[in-house]
Amino acid sequence: xxxxxxxxxxxxxxxxxxxxxxxxxxxxxxxxxxxxxxxxxxxxxxxxxxxxxxxxxxxxxxxxxxxxxxxxxxxxxxxxxxxxxxxxxxxxxxxxxxxxxxxxxxxxxxxxxxxxxxxxxxxxxxxxxxxxxxxxxxxxxxxxxxxxxxxxxxxxxxxxxxxxxxxxxxxxxxxxxxxxxxxxxxxxxxxxxxxxx
Numbered sequence: 001x002x003x004x005x006x007x008x009x010x011x012x013x014x015x016x017x018x019x020x021x022x023x024x025x026x027x028x029x030x031x032x033x034x035x036x037x038x039x040x041x042x043x044x045x046x047x048x049x050x051x052x053x054x055x056x057x058x059x060x061x062x063x064x065x066x067x068x069x070x071x072x073x074x075x076x077x078x079x080x081x082x083x084x085x086x087x088x089x090x091x092x093x094x095x096x097x098x099x100x101x102x103x104x105x106x107x108x109x110x111x112x113x114x115x116x117x118x119x120x121x122x123x124x125x126x127x128x129x130x131x132x133x134x135x136x137x138x139x140x141x142x143x144x145x146x147x148x149x150x151x152x153x154x155x156x157x158x159x160x161x162x163x164x165x166x167x168x169x170x171x172x173x174x175x176x177x178x179x180x181x182x183x184x185x186x187x188x189x190x191x192x193x194x195x196x197x
Contacts, residue, residue, distance in 0.1 A: 022058050024048040029069045034106075037113035041065070066114045077104045078132035081139050090143040091150075091187075097140055098163065098183045101133075105166050106175070134160075148195030162186050 028047035032039040041062060045055040059065035080100045084093035108115075137156040144150040165182050169175050 021048070021050050021054055025050060025055060025058055025065075026069055026072050029065055030073065030111075033066065033069060033111050033114045037111075037117060062114075063117070066111065066117070070108070070111055070115060073104050073108070074130065074133055077101055078136040081136035085140065085143055089149075090140070090147045094140045094144055094150075094190075095183065095187055097136070098186070101163070102166060102176075102179050102183070108167075144190070150190040151193035152195075154190060159186075159190075162189065 025044065025048040029044045032044050032047065041055065041059075042052070044065070045052055048055070059068065077097075077100055081093075081097055084096050084100075087093070088096060134156045137159050141150065141154055141156065141159060145152050145154070163183070163186055166179060169178050169182070
């Protein structure tokens, strides 16, 4: 099935094989763009195990692919929040989600140059909306506030500012340790003034 768009401008579900191809392309692209913004698209197609026709049916340009990788990763981060809350107590779910966000930040750092090229190119593509990630933060904060594990009144904006050091750590060798310390400090701050457990 060629174009997934229907007459209402909404996306119809892809066939399962087409969906698998698309996901393989996105996974391969994330890995390759994290290494180099200039990776040839043919190398991504080869790594994903798809032909050029399949590749270009899904992603007609480098910019379209880069933006979709970024959007897809943001959605994966957002989708992790309810899954973690279903499996873990709210406080542990929030901390595990922060680790998932850190993995996204590392990929985002690798994608930064490719994103810059895509956003600056002809056509002026818009950066993906961070709304789903903000909604995930709100969900996690609300669950923790209701459980009495964090102080009340923390907004998603407060939280994102508190963890903004994540994007300053860079790709240093001790990155995981430094990010872990930062997140532990943020969690200590969130717990301060929390209701009795």
